[in-house]
Amino acid sequence: MNQRLFAIGLAGVGMAMTSLTGFCEAKGDRLFRAGLESYQTGQFVEAAQSFRASLSNAPAAGTLVNLGMTEWRRGRTGAAILAWEQALWVDAFNQPARNNLQFARESTGLDAPRLEWYETASTWLPTNSWAWIAVLGMWLALGMITLPTVFRWRRTSWHQTLAALGLGIFLLSLPAHFGVMTRSHLGFVLERKTPLRLTPTAEADDVATLVAGEPVRQLRVQGDYAFVSTRSGSGWIERDKLGLLCPL
Amino acid sequence: MSSKILLLVATILADGMLSVGKAQVPPQAPPQPNPLMQLMLSQPPMDVTSPVTAAASFDPPAVRPGQKAIYRITLNALASNVRLPERIPAPPPLEVQPSVQGQILKPLGNSLQPFTSINYEVRANQAGMFLMPAFYVEANGRQVVVPAAGLEVATDVDASEVARQLVVQAERTNLYVGEQVTVQVLLPAVSNNVESVREIQINGDGLFVDKGAIRQTIGMIEWKGSQLPAYIYAATVTPISAGALKVSAQGFASGRDFGGPIVISGQVVIQGGTPQYVLLGSEPVTLNVRMLPPEGELPGFKGAIGQLSCDPPRLATNTVKIGEPLELWVAVRADVNLSRLVPPDPPRVKGWQSFPPINRGYVGANRGTNGGIILAYTLIPVSDELRSTPAIPFSAFDPKLGKFVDLTIPGVPITVLPDPTYTNSLAAIELVGSDRSPPKKLTLSGLVMRPGKTVASLEPLQAQGWFGLMQVLPVLLFGGLWWWDRRRQYLERHPEIVRRRRARRELRRVRRQLHRAARTGSVVDFTQLGVSALQIACAPHFPANPRALVCGDVLDLLEAEERHGPAGEIVRRFFRTADVKNFSNSAESDGKLLGLVQGLDAILAKLEARL
Numbered sequence: 044m045n046q047r048l049f050a051i052g053l054a055g056v057g058m059a060m061t062s063l064t065g066f067c068e069a070k071g072d073r074l075f076r077a078g079l080e081s082y083q084t085g086q087f088v089e090a091a092q093s094f095r096a097s098l099s100n101a102p103a104a105g106t107l108v109n110l111g112m113t114e115w116r117r118g119r120t121g122a123a124i125l126a127w128e129q130a131l132w133v134d135a136f137n138q139p140a141r142n143n144l145q146f147a148r149e150s151t152g153l154d155a156p157r158l159e160w161y162e163t164a165s166t167w168l169p170t171n172s173w174a175w176i177a178v179l180g181m182w183l184a185l186g187m188i189t190l191p192t193v194f195r196w197r198r199t200s201w202h203q204t205l206a207a208l209g210l211g212i213f214l215l216s217l218p219a220h221f222g223v224m225t226r227s228h229l230g231f232v233l234e235r236k237t238p239l240r241l242t243p244t245a246e247a248d249d250v251a252t253l254v255a256g257e258p259v260r261q262l263r264v265q266g267d268y269a270f271v272s273t274r275s276g277s278g279w280i281e282r283d284k285l286g287l288l289c290p291l
Numbered sequence: 292m293s294s295k296i297l298l299l300v301a302t303i304l305a306d307g308m309l310s311v312g313k314a315q316v317p318p319q320a321p322p323q324p325n326p327l328m329q330l331m332l333s334q335p336p337m338d339v340t341s342p343v344t345a346a347a348s349f350d351p352p353a354v355r356p357g358q359k360a361i362y363r364i365t366l367n368a369l370a371s372n373v374r375l376p377e378r379i380p381a382p383p384p385l386e387v388q389p390s391v392q393g394q395i396l397k398p399l400g401n402s403l404q405p406f407t408s409i410n411y412e413v414r415a416n417q418a419g420m421f422l423m424p425a426f427y428v429e430a431n432g433r434q435v436v437v438p439a440a441g442l443e444v445a446t447d448v449d450a451s452e453v454a455r456q457l458v459v460q461a462e463r464t465n466l467y468v469g470e471q472v473t474v475q476v477l478l479p480a481v482s483n484n485v486e487s488v489r490e491i492q493i494n495g496d497g498l499f500v501d502k503g504a505i506r507q508t509i510g511m512i513e514w515k516g517s518q519l520p521a522y523i524y525a526a527t528v529t530p531i532s533a534g535a536l537k538v539s540a541q542g543f544a545s546g547r548d549f550g551g552p553i554v555i556s557g558q559v560v561i562q563g564g565t566p567q568y569v570l571l572g573s574e575p576v577t578l579n580v581r582m583l584p585p586e587g588e589l590p591g592f593k594g595a596i597g598q599l600s601c602d603p604p605r606l607a608t609n610t611v612k613i614g615e616p617l618e619l620w621v622a623v624r625a626d627v628n629l630s631r632l633v634p635p636d637p638p639r640v641k642g643w644q645s646f647p648p649i650n651r652g653y654v655g656a657n658r659g660t661n662g663g664i665i666l667a668y669t670l671i672p673v674s675d676e677l678r679s680t681p682a683i684p685f686s687a688f689d690p691k692l693g694k695f696v697d698l699t700i701p702g703v704p705i706t707v708l709p710d711p712t713y714t715n716s717l718a719a720i721e722l723v724g725s726d727r728s729p730p731k732k733l734t735l736s737g738l739v740m741r742p743g744k745t746v747a748s749l750e751p752l753q754a755q756g757w758f759g760l761m762q763v764l765p766v767l768l769f770g771g772l773w774w775w776d777r778r779r780q781y782l783e784r785h786p787e788i789v790r791r792r793r794a795r796r797e798l799r800r801v802r803r804q805l806h807r808a809a810r811t812g813s814v815v816d817f818t819q820l821g822v823s824a825l826q827i828a829c830a831p832h833f834p835a836n837p838r839a840l841v842c843g844d845v846l847d848l849l850e851a852e853e854r855h856g857p858a859g860e861i862v863r864r865f866f867r868t869a870d871v872k873n874f875s876n877s878a879e880s881d882g883k884l885l886g887l888v889q890g891l892d893a894i895l896a897k898l899e900a901r902l
Contacts (some may be wrong), residue, residue: 083738085582101746104742104745105741109739110736138736186769
């Protein structure tokens with residue numbers, strides 16, 4: 044009796060989860076379509092609101108591309124570049140986002156973020172795939188080392204090959220894995236003429252003035268200010284004028 | 292003799308030097324007049340020295356409550372030299388809104404006089420006689436008085452007396468970005484008297500007005516249910532942004548001063564006399580402009596919008612030598628003005644060197660076809676194996692169908708003759724040059740129609756807590772396997788543990804059957820099961836197969852007191868009864884054994900405790 048109740052409860056929870064997921068997807072899709080319609084009629088403010096609401100349900104590469112297009116039409120270069128960078132963060136193979144970023148940077152004279160070699164490696168595949176690759180590689184290697192002993196299988200060369208392969212994949216994916224973590228601190232200036240301050244106060248002297256869309260690297264946070272490193276130097280900028288690639 | 296020769300040489304040298312000297316000094320050309328200066332001097336002078344005077348009036352001077360009137364200020368000064376106060380001193384019941392402002396140059400004898408007009412829309416919701424007081428404006432750096440003007444607002448005013456204004460009509464109001472539309476600015480005749488309009492401006496954000504495609508006519512129009520003549524100004528307008536765009540117009544009503552060629556049709560009256568220039572505005576018309584659909588775009592689309600068609604392409608000749616330029620003509624027709632068409636580029640294909648097309652002129656409309664332009668492509672074959680010109684991808688967006696239409700210019704059969712002077716290396720060089728495609732011009736991508744790849748969060752997976760926790764599962768799995776392996780090895784070293792555990796399990800099962808047999812009164816089964824239970828409980832101690840044990844083996848495991856006491860007797864009775872049953876023909880059974888179930892249970896419990 045108890046087992047039956049448990050099974051029914053489990054099925055109920057499963058159905059509720061499926062319904063909830065389906066509801067969220069349907070809502071996100073409806074907002075996405077509303078954004079498309081607003082964009083096509085030239086109502087870019089409404090389109091941006093719809094795309095942002097759709098993203099709050101489920102961040103999707105296509106929605107981010109369209110949000111970037113909308114922000115670009117509104118003249119908000121920083122927000123557009125951030126959206127396209129986030130689209131590439133979600134889907135490294137997204138050609139429209141890559142093309143739009145190239146176009147935006149060529150037309151505004153902005154530079155792309157300066158990446159270390161391990162960060163460049165991390166852009167070759169979708170961000171989350173590196174975590175899965177590292178984990179699968181590690182457990183494959185451990186499994187192939189321990190399981191033949193535990194189950195008293197006759198040791199064969201393919202066990203060792205698989206173990207070596209898993210270990211190799213794990214070790215090779217580590218730099219990219221690290222690159223993903225460091226890239227998550229990249230951000231982009233959202234507003235034009237954003238001052239880069241010497242200290243985290245409103246009265247501080249300006250070190251430099253940043254343009255919208257300029258890439259920065261957030262190093263630490265204090266109150267409403269973030270300490271960032273840019274090509275113009277390091278300093279503090281207001282956090283609401285900074286869009287992080289991976290908002291935490 | 293020698294002196295004559297010397298004189299001759301000296302004469303020749305002197306003449307030569309004189310010639311060289313003459314050649315070094317070029318003849319003075321007459322000074323050329325500067326054409327720009329000549330053009331400026333040929334224009335009549337502008338009168339900017341006369342004292343500036345201002346005038347003000349209401350049009351019409353009397354209106355009903357709530358009806359619109361135009362308050363018009365005019366000055367004989369350039370508009371850029373006029374500074375108006377931020378708010379004009381209108382009496383409180385009058386609601387004043389800025390309308391239009393314009394400037395025209397009026398002919399005044401042999402000179403031109405600047406004339407600036409500023410219009411305000413005025414409404415009053417209550418009846419009365421309202422006076423707009425005199426006030427100062429700055430013109431040419433001096434203070435000029437704008438005289439007072441009066442407006443009568445009364446309920447018994449003739450409603451047909453309204454402020455004159457221009458009328459804007461758009462051919463279509465639902466458009467796509469980049470689609471051309473003809474916008475007409477009309478000035479209906481008053482009392483069959485048609486007036487021209489000068490300095491017409493079409494106002495509106497997000498619009499491109501093609502000044503090269505303007506036409507002015509006088510013709511009959513249907514206005515408020517009746518036919519009457521009107522001045523008609525038609526211009527081609529192209530929306531360049533999406534959304535609801537408002538289009539309005541302004542211009543000076545200027546009597547018979549047409550200021551350019553005009554087509555007059557029908558019977559109209561044009562009054563003579565000196566024109567009075569009156570600045571008029573219009574009510575706005577809204578154009579609903581959409582972006583082009585991002586899906587379905589075809590190759591060769593360069594922004595052409597309209598109902599376009601291509602005539603079959605023609606060649607100057609169908610037989611060319613390798614390396615000879617060949618001109619391909621194609622007429623593109625459309626229901627819109629094609630003067631700003633961006634023609635499709637020829638494709639970069641192997642075997643052809645191609646050049647961007649040029650406009651070779653226009654073709655007129657005839658027999659139900661639209662007019663258009665002729666594009667000429669210059670193509671150079673660099674191989675004698677070519678059999679036709681390359682197809683040129685071209686497409687346009689048809690706003691009536693709401694989709695892109697393929698207009699690809701097909702290839703035309705040709706014969707390429709080999710030229711002995713055209714070497715393979717030259718062909719290779721040209722071919723390489725032809726294949727060097729120009730750098731691709733970057734543009735924004737279109738909208739993406741599907742959300743695409745979705746993630747739960749932008750936070751990297753490795754930074755999310757659940758992902759770290761999930762790694763505990765394989766750790767637990769491998770830990771469990773390790774523990775199981777260690778346990779298995781231990782049991783292999785101590786098989787008696789396994790035997791005893793197995794014996795305990797088997798003993799419990801047999802004891803349950805034993806009790807069931809006792810309850811049902813099955814003496815035979817009870818006896819057999821009792822013996823089996825005793826054998827199972829004792830087997831791990833030897834170790835031996837339980838069925839191989841005899842009564843003596845079981846008794847050996849009992850304490851000496853038990854062996855000779857009631858417990859030993861019970862064991863012996865069970866084995867004896869079982870042996871009788873198994874090894875003799877006697878069918879008798881000891882029914883009293885069922886009464887020994889308590890005693891047997893106690894023995895089995897003791898034996899089980901020793902396992």
